Amino acid sequence: MLEFFSASEMSVPRALLLLLIVAVLLLVLCVWSIKRHRNPYLVVKSDEPLDALLPSVCGLTHGTLCEGNRVDVFENGAFFEMMFDEIAAARRSVHFETFLWKEGALGQRLVEALVARSRAGVQVRVLVDARGGHKMGKSARQQLVDGGCSFQYYHPMKLANIGVFNERDHRKLVVIDGRVALVGGHCIVDSWLGNAEDRNHFRDIGARLRGPVVHAIQSTFSENWVEVTGELLVGDAVFPPLQPEGEVGVHVARVKPEGSAPAVKILHHLMLCLARERIYIQNPYFLPEAEAVKALGQAVARGVDVRVMVPSVDASDMPFVQRAAHRNFEALLESGVRVFEYTRTLLHQKVMTVDGVWCAIGSSNFDDRSFEINDEVTIGLRDATLARHFEAIFERDAQDCVELKLDRWRRRPWRHKVLDHVLYSFNELL
Incomplete structure (x- = not known):
């Protein structure tokens, strides 16, 4: 026997549907209101x-001009040779942050360099964007962890990050002992090696900074490290007293x-x-x-x-x-x-x-x-x-x-x- 819903019975799901649509629209409006700003x-x-x-x-x-800094510029693969020298000289801390890391010779050399400093008693912290680092290889991650390095992904794909997954950590920086900072565009991919001699070797520039501005770059690393781990970085191993090292005025936008x-x-x-x-x-x-x-x-x-x-x-x-x-x-x-x-x-x-x-x-x-x-x-x-x-x-x-x-x-x-x-x-x- 067929049964028919009355108009009043059918109005209930329609009302719920309308309520759901209004709730979704209000949610979208709230998200837009939170994120909006005037250009x-x-x-x-x-x-x-x-x-x-x-x-x-x-x-x-949102920064200040820091006077008394030294800045050296490095092109192409020469940047990495300098970077490995600075990491090898670390005595208290190495903070490494990058967006793109792919499995290869460069990545393996970096893993070995970081693990060597960790085993020498240096505090090594590594922060890699989850999307940019998804091809770094499980072996590299495991070697870092087994070697005593603190390793974290930024915004990995999990339910708790559903609202921020599109927000990526695109920074590339290294801070050594709170005294030397490296910034630029270099990624941990073998294509960044060499001297831009062909299509398989990319063109890029990085800089090494010494002087008071290193505190601002250390703060930049700390910002995302605290977001991911909750760990507050304090003490002379990360924010040591810094003296003038040169004549360059530097400011940091982040x-x-x-x-x-x-x-x-x-x-x-x-x-x-x-x-x-x-x-x-x-x-x-x-x-x-x-x-x-x-x-x-x-x-x-x-x-x-x-x-x-x-x-x-x-x-x-x-x-x-x-x-x-x-x-x-x-x-x-x-x-x-x-x-x-x-x-x-x-x-x-x-x-x-x-x-x-x-x-x-x-x-x-x-x-x-x-x-x-x-x-x-x-x-x-x-x-x-x-x-x-x-x-x-x-x-x-x-x-x-x-x-x-x-x-x-x-x-x-x-x-x-x-x-x-x-x-x-x-x-x-x-």
């Missing part, structure tokens, strides 16, 4: 030179405050507004948002020489990202920005120089995944000698580039243009 308004009314505005730059990026734009985003965008002579940018994933594209064009309009270098699609390790970046190239070229594609291999350094007096290096790409989602670190350097050095590197790398021209770029196939726009829509997921 920086890229108009700065000041005629002062950049050097005079650095205290403002540091304050706006903070992501709730309700405000992240420090690395403010720093990169602010420099576009303050430049008066020239801006040179080398970045592997260059996808500025509309306001930044406009700010770059405005810089050209006030007489600034703006040059941007990225890897070509064929040389990139993420060709879809490079195709997404193409979406902005026509607007950049129209405004007078010079765009260079590096064809030799993957160009991975994240470097910016401004007006020959200031430069920056770190882990941050010029896109909203780095600016808004990832944990990053960028160090700003006030030093004309270093700025000139990075400019010279740009000019040397330009010899292995193709400079894009507006007329030819406009004539690229329509399929190319459509794909650029489609991929750009998903750039934060690529």
Whole structure:
């Protein structure tokens, strides 16, 4: 015998469904409200030179200018030789943080170096992003743990991390004895060895810092270590008294405050507004948002020489990202920005120089995944000698580039243009 529900009986599940929909919408609204912030308004009314505005730059990026530092620059595989020397010299602590670690000769050498220091009585802490380190190999992890190193993954895939799994630790840094800090773009992958001699050996730059600013970089490591482990790092083994080591002023941008734009985003965008002579940018994933594209064009309009270098699609390790970046190239070229594609291999350094007096290096790409989602670190350097050095590197790398021209770029196939726009829509997921 068939039974039929009355209208009143059917209204109950409908009411529950409506209630569920409202609850989901409220939850989405709450998440959006927590995460939202106003992007920086890229108009700065000041005629002062950049050097005079650095205290403002540091304050706006939640940092301070630390004077009295020494900074040494290392290119390609030479960075690792220096890194292994510094690790071998450690006497009290080694803190290592990275995004990408893949099984290979470089990774095995690093494991052996870290374990050797641990067995010598040095406190070794290793923090690897769970997504970037999923190919480091179980053997490497086990050797570190068996060797007495403290090893942690950042945001591993588990239920407790479901709300933050897309937030990755993209930093690459090492701090030795709280006295020496290494930062840059180098990953623990065999492709970063060598001297960028072919497509199998990547191009990158890193820096070694000594002096008072090392405390700020140690704090950067401690931030994520505390999040993952709850361990508070105290004492002279991690924060020793530091004396001046050189003449370079350094500030560190890393903070992501709730309700405000992240420090690395403010720093990169602010420099576009303050430049008066020239801006040179080398970045592997260059996808500025509309306001930044406009700010770059405005810089050209006030007489600034703006040059941007990225890897070509064929040389990139993420060709879809490079195709997404193409979406902005026509607007950049129209405004007078010079765009260079590096064809030799993957160009991975994240470097910016401004007006020959200031430069920056770190882990941050010029896109909203780095600016808004990832944990990053960028160090700003006030030093004309270093700025000139990075400019010279740009000019040397330009010899292995193709400079894009507006007329030819406009004539690229329509399929190319459509794909650029489609991929750009998903750039934060690529």
